[in-house]
Amino acid sequence: MKEGMVLKTGRAANSDDMEKINRYTRREFQPEEVYTFSVVLCDNEIDRDGERFTVEALKALAGLFLGKTGIFNHSMQAQNQTARIYDCAVERDETRRTKCGEAYCRLVAKAYLPNSEKNRDFILELESGIKKEVSVGCSVSSVTCSICGADLRHGGCSHVKGKTYNGQVCCAVLDEPTDAYEWSFVAVPAQREAGVIKSFSGMEEVEKALSGGETVTLTGEQSRALRETMKQLEREASYGRAYRAELENDFVKYASVAQPEIPAQTLRRVAAGMDLDDLKCFEKAYRARANEALPLTPQLFRAEKTEPAGGNAPFKI
Ligand SMILES: [Zn+2]
Structure with missing residues (x-):
């Protein structure tokens, strides 16, 4: 589980936005019928789990997050689905460097929701900044050590995340995303708790987390394996x-x-x-x-x- 935040709210949808949005609607919507905003889903900076996405992974995630609905409070219930991503792209900031020395890149998604009475409170919370944080869940098939390249899903190596080796900080490098399965709004007062939710690459990890009493978010594949x-x-x-x-x-x-x-x-x-x-x-x-x-x-x-x-x-x- 990675975290991002709401970037811009209340953007006026232009014709390009409307064309993309209308790919997901049953009938053609007019600009005034939708509310759009953008969110940073994740970036290539080392996060507090000592993990970072490669830029390639962010680019692949852009495709995987297209069309995905965002939910509130991590509930998978359909009635809580709130907004859908209609556009997603990697933004590169050459003026900013990550701890690994790369140009800072972030995955920015544009999302819409119907500008309806039902969504009014939600829109208000977005605008007021209450729903500022988003967390995203995805699975990757490659997790390697940034120092030696060892496969961290199977055994791993002796390098310690967060430690520096020859001027290079050790982290887990996440690459080859296979699935983007959720993005959700995290109410700010609960963010520290909600942020604990992690994404898991294998059933062993899931079992370990479950036995440790962690909050666990599973991919469809993992749910099937567990069932x-x-x-x-x-x-x-x-x-x-x-x-x-x-x-x-x-x-x-x-x-x-x-x-x-x-x-x-x-x-x-x-x-x-x-x-x-x-x-x-x-x-x-x-x-x-x-x-x-x-x-x-x-x-x-x-x-x-x-x-x-x-x-x-x-x-x-
Ligand atoms: Zn290593």
């Missing part, structure tokens, strides 16, 4: 439950034979309370005893008519 994992776990859990139920039944069955003085409902309660290892252990022991007391296989049943297997059946009363 798949959950389905798999549910399947496995159902096998596990079936196995346990069978084991409990067997335990009760054999224990009833081996120790008929214990009521079946007591055995069921005991079975339900045991952990799986204990249950396996008791089931095995009682199966052996039950088999001695009352041979359980059909052949032995027939044999029992003459003489119980083994001759001595200590649990047969």
Whole structure:
């Protein structure tokens, strides 16, 4: 998750804007029917996570963010969708240098929303600067060390982000964006919290963040992977439950034979309370005893008519 901010509000839409906007509308809108503003989505400066986009990545993101709707408060609910990006481009500022010594580049998006009664409060908040911050989420397929070029998604290297090596500051270089999945307005009082949301490149990272209690934003691909994992776990859990139920039944069955003085409902309660290892252990022991007391296989049943297997059946009363 990267952060940007609202740049300009209340620009009058010109014919070029209207042509682009009308690509996304069901009918042709007139300039007075739309409200437009621009936002800086991200730049090539090192952010507080010690990461930076390459200029190439920003250019690719420009294409990926086209048509994307911005949301408020990170809600993915459709009714909260507020504005749509209709134009997006990288702006280069040669007079300003990044910590890496590159010309400062930023990804600037133009967005519109219907100039409707429903959006009036939102527009007011934009104009007043309350909705100043935006955060963006995207995924990249390349994350490398700025010092040695090591792939940081798999293992990585010994360089530490933020440290300087031979006059070069170490950061993670984000490149080859694959998906731009959201941009949202962050109400300023909550910005520090909201800014914590990160973008993740792999399921391992997601699991790590989830276990650490972080706020997590997932790409469509990651959501699908997580759903798949959950389905798999549910399947496995159902096998596990079936196995346990069978084991409990067997335990009760054999224990009833081996120790008929214990009521079946007591055995069921005991079975339900045991952990799986204990249950396996008791089931095995009682199966052996039950088999001695009352041979359980059909052949032995027939044999029992003459003489119980083994001759001595200590649990047969
Ligand atoms: Zn390195």
